[in-house]
Amino acid sequence: MKRWLLLLALTCAWPAVARVPDPAALQRIAGIVQDEIAAGHLPGAVVQIGGENGVYYRAAYGEREVRPEHLPMTPDTIFDLASLTKVVATTTAIMQLSERGRLDLDAPVARYWPAFAANGKAPIRVRDLLTHYSGLPADLDLSRPWKGRSAALERIIAVRPTDPPGERYRYSDINFEVLGELVERVSGEPLERYCQAHVFAPLGMRDSGFLPAPSPRIAPTAHGRQGVVHDPTAWRMGGVAGHAGGFSSADDLARFARMLLAGGSLDGVRVLKSASVEAMTLPQSPSGQARLRGLGWDIAAPFASDRDTLAPVGAYGHTGFTGTSLWIDPVARLYVILLSNRVHPDDGGDAGPLRDRVAEAVGAALGPLTDADIASARPALARYAAARQVVSSGLDVLAEDGFAPLRGLRVGLITNQTGIDRKGRRNIDLLREAPGVKLVALFSPEHGLYGKLDEKVASGAEPSTGLPVYSLYGETRRPSDAMLAGVDALVFDIQDAGARFYTYGTTLAYAMEAAARKGIPIWVLDRPDPIGGAQVQGPMLDAGRTSFTGYWPIPVRPGMTLGELAGFYNQEAAIHADLHVVTMRGYSRRDWFDDTGLAWVNPSPNLRSLGQTALYPGVGMIEGANISVGRGTDSPFEQVGAPWIDGRELARYLATRRIAGASFSAVTFTPDSGPYHGQACRGVRISVSDRDALDSPALGVELAAALHRLYPDRFRLDETLGGIGSATVVASIRAGADPRAIAAGWQGELEAFQARRARFLLY
Template sequence: MRTMSWAANGEVRARRHGPLRAWAAGLLLFASSFLSCGIGRHASRPLAPNVGDAGQVAQAAVDAGVAPKLAASAHAGSASVPEFENDPRFSVIDAPIEAAIAEGKMPGCVVVIGRHDEVLYRRAYGSRSILPERSAMTLDTVFDLASLTKPVATATSVMILVERGAIDLDAYASKYVSELAKLPPFTVRQLLLHTSGLPAANPMGDYGEGRAGLMRHIGEAVLKTRPGERFVYSDVGFIVLDEIVRRVSGSDLAAFTANEIFEPLGMTDTGYLPTTALRARAAPTEVRDGAFIQGDVHDPRAWALGGVAGNAGVFSTGDDLARFARAMLNRGELDGHRIFAEKTFETLTTRRDTSSGGRGLGWDIDSKYASHKGTRMSPHAFGHGGFTGTAMWIDPDRDLFVVFLSNRVHPDGKGAVNPVIGEIATSLVRATEVNTGIDVLKETAFARLAGAKVGLVTNASAKTRDGMTTIDALRTAHGVTLKAIFSPEHGLRAEKEGAISDTSYAGVPVYSLYGERSAPSSSTLDGIDTLVFDLQDVGVRFYTYASTMKRAMKVASDRGMRFVVLDRPDPLDGVDVEGPMLTPPATGAFVNHHALPVRHGMTMGELARLFADDERMSVKLEIVALQNWRRRDYFDRTGLSWGSPSPNLRNVRGTVLYPMLGLLEGTNLSVGRGTDEPFEIFGAPWLDEGALAARLDVLGIPGVSFEPTTFTPTANPYARQKCHGLRVKVTDRTKYKPVRAALGIALGIQALHPREWEVDHVDRLLQSEKAMAALKAGKDVSEIESTWEAELAAFREKRETFLLYR
């Protein structure tokens, strides 16, 4: 028999929900008139159908209260995705997908890959349906998420209520659902972890007496194990969580998720009980009651609950789930809309040990069910799958997500996609993994250096992907003789300040290039025919490693030696350039050594090409280029581990802020040296941090935020003195301009502390008379920037000749 429910346009549509009585249809038509007047839309929550109750009028309220919001923008899914073009690196996933389709593992699928702020790849493959007729898969296809409902809808809803103090994770579930009081007590947290002891499933007969009756039946169940003892994946447990949300919030899960999750995140095609417009785009699953299921939930228990359940029932698209994944990578926020706090994100996704492996709250991490995770995602990646052929994995460490949506159960329930999802996950991670020059050299068995007698310019931060130092990689390479090591500023271990002495490592002499010697000398090069350079630069003119490279290149040029650069990424991206040009550099200068802007956006390999050309060197230059690096990527998108190239650049955060606060370090400000946050804070004993924060807030420097703080550094200036200052965070890298931000800070401090602050010393690293004159005159930032724009534009054009990567 068929009951009726409402689409967004008010039409009555047929729906299989059990016996229908004539009075129910009449009441439903009355409800339509009532709702069309706009009265019902203001109800606190839409009602859900009671299983076994012939009068399923609540479906009308659900569709009127929730579904119209979905259908109102039923064709807007694509518009919600950031502009992009498919990244060609991910074409590697095409072959396994096409093979799975050809082998009948699924009719088709939609895959979306992205990062916290962008979609990198989205493609539809194969067919949406095979029977009763074949139709093409499209990007806007609506899929039954099946158990992917558990983390996306149910666990998220529970944690929102936990954050609001309405649910206690460690309270017994019977506190919220009294029908469970006779069972051995288990907690809400154990329900989320599948360690409550509840069975995987319960008899379908339990669903014939409405939700209250269902809870009574569950309360009479026999637990499979003592609570907390073992992992037992349980649909029943998530049906209980659904009931907890319902009773605590006063809203059913359809309304709660729509209002608290999907609408705030702009997931316009996502929710329970899809409307007519969405059902028309839905991927069919199997046959039920003589017809293919399309737009109705496949799971029998969710179906028996009227389509709204904690274990299954949500429908969505690839684009919408990409928005959810981006919000998770942003730790609960997307486009200014936050659904939960960062602390809640941590609670959700932190790994807990279970008898079956690691789980988060509602999320899988590395349990026996995580076969579709692949082999290369980080230990902090979390995800989940669904019976109908859906999966999503989110990797915060790699800033990467993959959404895979298929209807693998169509047409006969015999499809199988977990292996191909795992293969896709592995392939896409591999495609985004940047290989540095030393990795490329290692993969080719060091063929380029076969027979070479090498002098290596490096420090301990230069490592292969698997953690071996470049020193050890070359020292143990077959056919390569490592004759000498040359260390830059901060020494071989990258941990010292000041002059560095010569030493040795594993019997190989180590010569310092910082102090009395700034380039390899003749005596240190005896028996060497090739200089190899591998140091992590930070993309800033006044960082000294590029200067060390240029000096070593000149020596190699003079001696007719090969000079091989093992390239590494510019950690600040390779696109943005900013600041005044150094023209002309002081003769013999070590810090400000070449005609470059403050932020140059080039790798060491590219700089070597530029230096060779500018200095007219006849050096035998070879670059072992990076693999898979995109110019627009910051270091933390490369999949590489950060190794501090110098003592105070301990993480990517501080490195990103270095060109901003580093510019001010020549003055009488502390920039956090001698604290746990170097280049993330700045201040001085005399600074009025509140007034400066207020001034910078009015100035509105794009892409950064400032928070008043105090700190006591152990390093000069102001060692062991309490400093008042600001903590700086980059909030939007697309808008962040470090030199502009430094100028804004400088203008603020100069206005507040004209006597205390040594503004003239900004020029020690800025190196621009015109810019300094404008700064001291109190000109606005744009006027100061205008003093170098012409020279910077010329540099942008010039550098194109030397770039190696797109």
């Protein structure tokens, strides 16, 4: 095993035994701080080191304020945190809103702040801001006078990116100024009020917040400024911003650090889910980028005396311009807090040497990472590898083999925009360049080769290659003999959505039928079930209701990849194609798409995030009725409405149902396409609070039952039959049966299906 992987496993293993630093070795810190004060690098500092077993070191040195009467620094001094605000306040708030389904980290920022999209910023995602891969400049222009939050927002809107998102790391205050604005727009509370109510007060952080009340305990910054933010942009914004403006003490930050070490809770109060802590503190940088960033946090080697030989995975932390820093080492289970006002009194000073020397002292006090430490990591490594390792798609696997099985063949490729490898290269280009392989034709499914069309698709030619593109969602939905003329083999490479009525699975089955008819082999390059392959949910499709949106009697959520479905269809439907499935490497059935390390590409125009895809098997069940599911809005499948619905009434009723993993709020939206185009639709917004607990098809039945109960004369229940797929379920809803009883009724059919399904599972 590689040493850095073992360290990574230790990082994820919350129950690891804490390593207590040698108290005598920590005493070096006093001399180090006094040296730095004597060198004029800072007037004073507070150092606190602790862990799960208590505080190992806590001391104050030097002066809080430089003046004739020598006001000493004390351990309870309150400091201007500067950029520590980014992680202690803003990142925590953003992750909480994400957990509650209010904010999608992979959504464009413009979904929540439409004006932000101006001047080329539309592609920037929330995640890009958190990792500093947005492409935005370092800060707003301060060369001309301006003041006020509204003025700052105007300047943010006017900013142009200097690089496309994901291509270049640039630490940017603008990123977190935008995130601070998102907290208010999404939560409805100003950043300072939100953080006080949801972060600082629950954790008992009594000295923490924005705009502190006057107190002699506050360390002044440049030119005697006390209790007023030092950062010039935050000052112009009124003292509250996502990137700076927070104040806190060492004891308060210690409580915050202990919460993170404990996986998101402290003293019985949970502030974050453990999965959020992991996402914040493990590498989240774009694939191929050397600079490692978590969500908000920077990443470094653990605090060990041999840390210079270790990969920068283990400890995480952040620094602040005023001379503050917080670093947390989950390997040793400790935190290191260093707070200074190095900018006092004249905006000079340098806390960098102090940080480096204290880190060295802590490492010496801990000693090197031992073989016993590494050995204790092995069980955690196995868990980590199963849950988090990067997956190789079928395309990646076949490309690594040089496309050897296809050599000497004229290939027809069935694909769309999702057919890319881990480096973002198109399968079209990889096949054209593969030695001995001749790509002669392309076939596109619903939504076309580029996944942008919500209408019938015409055949044509691929612009960069000139290859013919035969539409399988136009005049025909099956490959014809004419299309297959001169084709020796078919290759299918498309990302599925995990729901029965998503048509890519039917396109695959039709292609298999055509290949069998022509006597040519077909290769399926497998890709993940994006919503996980461990859950099998929903009613079975009635045997007599097969169609393009339901090729074979299977449940709404079959819990199978397209490669597995291909094997199932080949046997169950007696297709008898010469089928070859190129399986993924590193994939687990429990994986959601964001566990795989693969890049998300919208599989169709109205599935723009994993959150929407999680809701799709449920909300999609009732889409055929006279309602809007948000197509033609920024949040398709996350809202349901119609002009005749009372959103508050529907939200209240659904809340009484206590549906696991979902919550509801009243909403009004106006779709620009689909049913009720241009009309105000009232209804509910659906937030996923726990995706693993959510049974999305059962949610679909709950929605149908609620609409039928509340609006029996308006809601056209019969029109849901195509999506639900079961006449028995629709009849039960009409009869007023409890949705939980309806869901219980299909469990027997699901068990029988799972017994048949088991033979075809590949992972």
